[in-house]
Amino acid sequence: MPRHLKSAPRKTFADTAQKDVAERVGTIIDDIRSSGDDAVRRYAEQFDNWSPESYRLSDEQIDQIMDTLDPQVITDIEFVQTQVRRFAQAQRDSLVDLEVETLPGVFLGQKHVPVQAAGAYIPGGKYPLTASAHMTIITAKVAGVPRVIACTPPIRGEIPAATIAAMKLAGADEIYVLGGVQAVAAMAIGTDTIEPVNLIAGPGNAYVAEAKRQLFGEVGIDLFAGPTEILIVADEHADPFFTAVDLLSQAEHGPESPAVLVTTSQKLGEEVMDWIERLLPNMPTRDYAEPAWRDWGQVIVADDLDEAYRIADDFASEHVQIFTQNPREALTKMHDYGALFLGENTCVSYGDKVIGTNHVLPTLGAARYTGGLWVGKYLRTVTYQEVVNETSSAELGEVCGRAARVEFFEGHARSGDARAWRHAGTSFDWIDESRAVQATPR
Incomplete structure (x- = not known):
């Protein structure tokens, strides 16, 4: 029987349904549908105080922006993008076309065909998520999407240079400094200056998520996204300091980001809670991490690892770290998660920033029915038949x-x-x- 050292409510998909957000987003979408570029400009001015002559950056502008960056930033972006591209290519190589003869002269086939245009949304806001450019654009390009456009908002009236560099190096065909619902709607619906796309991918705030929800069907989307989640399964051998640091690493995403520890050791659980209280006061992102831990953090003590894995599956968390003596056991014991991170040498932050797997992952229990963004999301598996x-x-x-x-x-x-x-x-x-x-x- 599990015991709670720290309890908190469980977030559900229903928590994302905010009536005022839905109504506001619907109004903006309808306005852009009827007024096109004029509405896009009006909302960009209203929400971001942003009204350049053109939201699309020219090649010359992109080069000038990239020239302002420290060369080390470019080198690091290229390193990370190499990791993302390698894994995405391995995924693509695993998807093969096939043809079988089921009866004499009856041929059935399957092909993986990329969508012809995709839109990538790279958030700004409190964090310029440069890594999201790698995850959305590179994956689409490896899938073979011929046209990938990318949008990111200005940050306090400035163009986010590192994000622009990441978009360009990832292979975006068109780059727009444009954010929020207006960017998502413009990509989905199309305007006089922006040709519509077939699929939109990338994380965002509640308004961006709601825009994707309302436009789904008119365009494809990667998935519905809620607040970032982390769950750690740990036994008595886990390091409480590492465990606390990693829980807070994801809690800093926002004040509603759940951070959960499921452990077989009450002693470890208590030590982790103590470390969190010691680490939080000096954490630069305390304004987000502290309320996330206070309001949504949990520490659960399980009788054994089998029970711990069952509890973790019940959460179906976005990110699951395994801090046990035999972490690969989770590959067979667990089935509901967005991504697994095995062993203390591996952390969710690696997945978010550098290791190469995709960080656009299901939240709010959606891991029970879907995985995260990957090459296959940009492909349509189509069939053909021939009887000769x-x-x-x-x-x-x-x-x-x-x-x-x-x-x-x-x-x-x-x-x-x-x-x-x-x-x-x-x-x-x-x-x-x-x-x-x-x-x-x-």
């Missing part, structure tokens, strides 16, 4: 006719009958009657 053997076509036609009539689809049945009649000489009253009428002189 007349005997097989006749056999399929006869079965099709019978199966369709069970469902009262006479038109479907007749398509099958026609092939059976032509290739096998099977007689059907409706065909005989139709052909007799056609042969009758007028």
